[in-house]
Amino acid sequence: MTGTVTSSEDGLPLPGVTVKIAGQTGGAITNATGVFTVSVNSSAKALEFSALGFVSQTRILTAASTYSVVLTASTNELNDVIVVAYGTVKKESFTGAASVVESKNFADRPNTSFQKSLQGAAAGVQVTSVSGQPGAATQVRVRGVGSISAGSTPLYVIDGIAVTSSGTDLTSVAQTADVLSSLNPNDIESVTILKDAAATAVYGSRAANGVVLITTKQGKAGATKFNASVTGGYSYQAVKKHEVLNAQEYYKLYFDSYYAQRIAAGLTPDAAAVAANTLTRTRLSVNPFNTPNPFVAGGALAPGAALFYDTDWRDEVLRRGQTKDVNVSASGGTEKLKYYVSGGYFDQKGIVIGSDFKRYSGKFNLSNQVNDFFSFGINNTLASSTQNTPPGAGGGANPVRFADIISNIYSLYVRDANGNPVPDANGNPTYSYVNPVSPDFNPVGLNELDTYLTKITRITTSPYAQVKFLNGFTARSTVSLDYSAVRENQFYNLLHGNGVGVKGRGYRYSKEDITTTFINTLTYNKSIDKHNFDILLGQEAYRNKYDQITAMATGYGFAGQTELVSASTPGTASSFYTEARLESYFSRANYDYDNKYYLSGSYRRDGFSAFGPDKKFGNFWSVGGAWRINKENFMQNVKFVDDLKLRASYGVTGNNDISRYAAQGLYSLANAYEGLAGMSYTQLANDELAWERSKALEFGLEFAVLDRRLSGEISYFEKKSDGLLFAKPLSRTTGFSTINTNLAEMNNTGIELALNATPIRTDNFNWNIAFNITKIKNKVISSTQDEVVDPNDGTKLLKVGQDRYQWYLREYAGIDQADGRPMWYRDDASGNKVTTKVYAEAKQYTGLGSALPKYYGGFNNTLSYKEFDLSVFTYFSLGGKVYDALYAALMHNGISPGQQMSKDVLNAWSPTNTTSTTPRFLPASNTDLSNSSSSRFLYDGSYMRVKNITLGYTLKKNGQVK
Numbered sequence: 001m002t003g004t005v006t007s008s009e010d011g012l013p014l015p016g017v018t019v020k021i022a023g024q025t026g027g028a029i030t031n032a033t034g035v036f037t038v039s040v041n042s043s044a045k046a047l048e049f050s051a052l053g054f055v056s057q058t059r060i061l062t063a064a065s066t067y068s069v070v071l072t073a074s075t076n077e078l079n080d081v082i083v084v085a086y087g088t089v090k091k092e093s094f095t096g097a098a099s100v101v102e103s104k105n106f107a108d109r110p111n112t113s114f115q116k117s118l119q120g121a122a123a124g125v126q127v128t129s130v131s132g133q134p135g136a137a138t139q140v141r142v143r144g145v146g147s148i149s150a151g152s153t154p155l156y157v158i159d160g161i162a163v164t165s166s167g168t169d170l171t172s173v174a175q176t177a178d179v180l181s182s183l184n185p186n187d188i189e190s191v192t193i194l195k196d197a198a199a200t201a202v203y204g205s206r207a208a209n210g211v212v213l214i215t216t217k218q219g220k221a222g223a224t225k226f227n228a229s230v231t232g233g234y235s236y237q238a239v240k241k242h243e244v245l246n247a248q249e250y251y252k253l254y255f256d257s258y259y260a261q262r263i264a265a266g267l268t269p270d271a272a273a274v275a276a277n278t279l280t281r282t283r284l285s286v287n288p289f290n291t292p293n294p295f296v297a298g299g300a301l302a303p304g305a306a307l308f309y310d311t312d313w314r315d316e317v318l319r320r321g322q323t324k325d326v327n328v329s330a331s332g333g334t335e336k337l338k339y340y341v342s343g344g345y346f347d348q349k350g351i352v353i354g355s356d357f358k359r360y361s362g363k364f365n366l367s368n369q370v371n372d373f374f375s376f377g378i379n380n381t382l383a384s385s386t387q388n389t390p391p392g393a394g395g396g397a398n399p400v401r402f403a404d405i406i407s408n409i410y411s412l413y414v415r416d417a418n419g420n421p422v423p424d425a426n427g428n429p430t431y432s433y434v435n436p437v438s439p440d441f442n443p444v445g446l447n448e449l450d451t452y453l454t455k456i457t458r459i460t461t462s463p464y465a466q467v468k469f470l471n472g473f474t475a476r477s478t479v480s481l482d483y484s485a486v487r488e489n490q491f492y493n494l495l496h497g498n499g500v501g502v503k504g505r506g507y508r509y510s511k512e513d514i515t516t517t518f519i520n521t522l523t524y525n526k527s528i529d530k531h532n533f534d535i536l537l538g539q540e541a542y543r544n545k546y547d548q549i550t551a552m553a554t555g556y557g558f559a560g561q562t563e564l565v566s567a568s569t570p571g572t573a574s575s576f577y578t579e580a581r582l583e584s585y586f587s588r589a590n591y592d593y594d595n596k597y598y599l600s601g602s603y604r605r606d607g608f609s610a611f612g613p614d615k616k617f618g619n620f621w622s623v624g625g626a627w628r629i630n631k632e633n634f635m636q637n638v639k640f641v642d643d644l645k646l647r648a649s650y651g652v653t654g655n656n657d658i659s660r661y662a663a664q665g666l667y668s669l670a671n672a673y674e675g676l677a678g679m680s681y682t683q684l685a686n687d688e689l690a691w692e693r694s695k696a697l698e699f700g701l702e703f704a705v706l707d708r709r710l711s712g713e714i715s716y717f718e719k720k721s722d723g724l725l726f727a728k729p730l731s732r733t734t735g736f737s738t739i740n741t742n743l744a745e746m747n748n749t750g751i752e753l754a755l756n757a758t759p760i761r762t763d764n765f766n767w768n769i770a771f772n773i774t775k776i777k778n779k780v781i782s783s784t785q786d787e788v789v790d791p792n793d794g795t796k797l798l799k800v801g802q803d804r805y806q807w808y809l810r811e812y813a814g815i816d817q818a819d820g821r822p823m824w825y826r827d828d829a830s831g832n833k834v835t836t837k838v839y840a841e842a843k844q845y846t847g848l849g850s851a852l853p854k855y856y857g858g859f860n861n862t863l864s865y866k867e868f869d870l871s872v873f874t875y876f877s878l879g880g881k882v883y884d885a886l887y888a889a890l891m892h893n894g895i896s897p898g899q900q901m902s903k904d905v906l907n908a909w910s911p912t913n914t915t916s917t918t919p920r921f922l923p924a925s926n927t928d929l930s931n932s933s934s935s936r937f938l939y940d941g942s943y944m945r946v947k948n949i950t951l952g953y954t955l956k957k958n959g960q961v962k
Helices: 103-107 114-118 197-206 247-264 269-284 313-317 399-405 443-449 497-502 885-890 903-907
Strands: 002-007 018-021 027-029 035-037 046-050 057-060 066-071 081-084 087-090 098-102 125-129 138-142 155-158 188-194 211-216 222-235 321-333 337-349 356-369 374-388 451-469 473-492 505-528 531-556 567-593 597-608 617-628 641-655 666-673 676-683 692-705 710-729 738-761 765-782 787-789 797-799 812-815 822-827 833-836 855-865 868-878 881-883 938-940 943-953
Touching: 027 035, 046 066, 057 066, 081 098, 081 188, 081 211, 098 103, 103 114, 103 188, 114 125, 114 138, 114 188, 155 197, 197 211, 197 567, 197 597, 197 617, 197 641, 197 692, 247 269, 247 903, 313 399, 313 443, 399 443, 399 885, 473 497, 497 505, 497 531, 641 710
Parallel strands: 002 066, 155 211
Antiparallel strands: 002 035, 018 027, 018 046, 046 057, 081 087, 098 188, 125 138, 188 211, 222 321, 321 337, 337 356, 356 374, 374 451, 451 473, 473 505, 505 531, 531 567, 567 597, 597 617, 617 641, 641 692, 666 676, 692 710, 710 738, 738 765, 765 855, 787 797, 812 822, 822 833, 855 868, 868 943, 881 938
């Protein structure tokens, strides 16, 4: 018998389909063109066709000798094969908790890094962009925050190899660079996020914060398939910021205040107006009007008075962002030799001047099944990226910060007496650096003079060899190299800004991060009647080496030179080298009976170089079980239930994301004493410093009903982290303020719900809804003290019984309507809350809310009609308080002349506006401190946002549009 097997989805031939003779031995596999040939005897009644991801089909044999078979893609999610630690497993037999994000999710959302596309795509996974900078790091949290002082970033594993991830910042210039942005999202086949102990414990000491498994695309047997895609797009600032004063409003606000003061002092209206104009001009250092006295008595604009300019700094530093993404790939091969090769070019210009990211990437994966028992392959990735990053933090060089806080009364350009920009020698407008808030800074001008450049080259390669022997044994060995080279150039020019004092300052950074990994595994699979066994034994070891060289020089002779050799004064040159090693032994056993009852267990012993002499090794384990209830006899008449699985797990994982020498006593050699080399004692040793441990309990229910029109899962989890690294306070008489200890405990408990529904499913129209929501509660269980201020953030208090990110602020009490002064609360001698107008007397309180959201999740609506498809993805976050630091800066009410203000200040309290809730405005001698840190600027952080809308049209395979 011969025939062909094709896919119902696109009509293309399906290679690798298993063709068996029903009830007999023997069969065949379709070749690269979907063709099969099988020999049958006269007693054969039917042929069975099966393939991964497709519904199996049985074809009754007739007198015909040629058959055409069409397979339909499977919608049975429990039969899907998912990637897990050191292998794959059918979802139906998986006892752990995992979320799978497919490649389409990344194709529909063009981002520099794949993590951004995970936002809202998986229950229990919270994704936050650290910055809008192209190529910036992305914060990913799996089932809450698992640590206080150590890292909370999940472990990233690419094609079975743990890699240097975004938790490791290799940059000095661009503090928001993400080393994972070197991976082209178009090369990703799927991402599996492991969440509970049954899924993660086999990764041991690195699994407490979850594990993200990235599987890249592989070749498939068949003719070579070429794929090319070109994507372009534009971006803008997504959310409007606070409305601020224009130049006339700002100038007049000061004038009105001075005018009222002069009138109160007894001056005539005309004399008061002249004095107020003079005081305003002096206080603000500039006058944007075409006359020295733009306002007359009473505050009206003088006849003929007009603005020379009204600088919208936000418009000057923001621009239309642009993205270009070009990818080509080829895949194919035979049943024995398969390959995937790709190349990509990504170019993104950020919405802020001076921000961009460019990446060139290449991928080559090869697998070769030499014979029935031996195979080998290799996975390779090469990427080179260039990132320009505008300066951050709160300095005047930061374009976003500058534009937010500098008033419109300050000109972008130097202007002559008629208000016209003064040209430079090349005929271009000369930038002005005059303002009292950030003197000698103008981010638009500095963007052309300063340099913040990061170049990263990354190479990952992982060859492997696999041998199958005896009956059911498979041995596999993999070696991996993960190499990252970072070159950075930072330059402050000699004319304006940060480098003026030393006539220019230049830096060079050169870094290498090299990780070598060795993994050896032995698996055994055996089925005895209805009993199925799967056993894994393994050994893993890695060594990471980090090498950095830094050089600095000052004193540049003239503008335009940035190389260190051009400087007259060599500065500090430094270098350092660090190393970390991990040694591991692990095992895992899975058992199921009759595809109905499932048990699993894992154990791992890790040794890590960072911990104390007697604490370097730790033991981690898990147990899990699952019950497919729908397979029971009592469920056979419940027709509307397609699948129903109950699972539970418990286990212990660890967190080794700490400083490499955190347990050792350290001396710093970077000190000079009387011109000679010196050293100082900088860290106390703690030989007992050990792993952070996470004890995780989980219960889950997976289901599919109504002919799979509705499917999903609900999970309850509790993750107790103990032995958390914490800086224990010490007496200053020791010479140290803290010592690293394992003295804190914290809990994360929560519920996850994920649903997939198909309300409408017809031949021409389909509507699919995917929804997930997560609720997490965090609580500090114990610490070295009942409460201690977070040493890294004075607005947070670590208090037993409350969550990790509880706000700790002075509580705002409004204003005194009698005089417009702000008030806060304090405790009197009896412990009662009373108000005070003196900020220093106010008390910091808890109970003001948490920075952590109560709920977060996402939902995706996908509609398709014939060849058209529309997808709308929305993300939401509910609860949690955010501190609006920008609004606080804009509500200074005259404390900082020249600093921009919100339009709300126009409604400030005054003797004629005593019902206002905004503190009074004072242009001089303002000691009210009304915009100091307090609960006044704490707001509900809930939001919902449409993140992505995709509209598509699919051409038929023959190229004809229907």
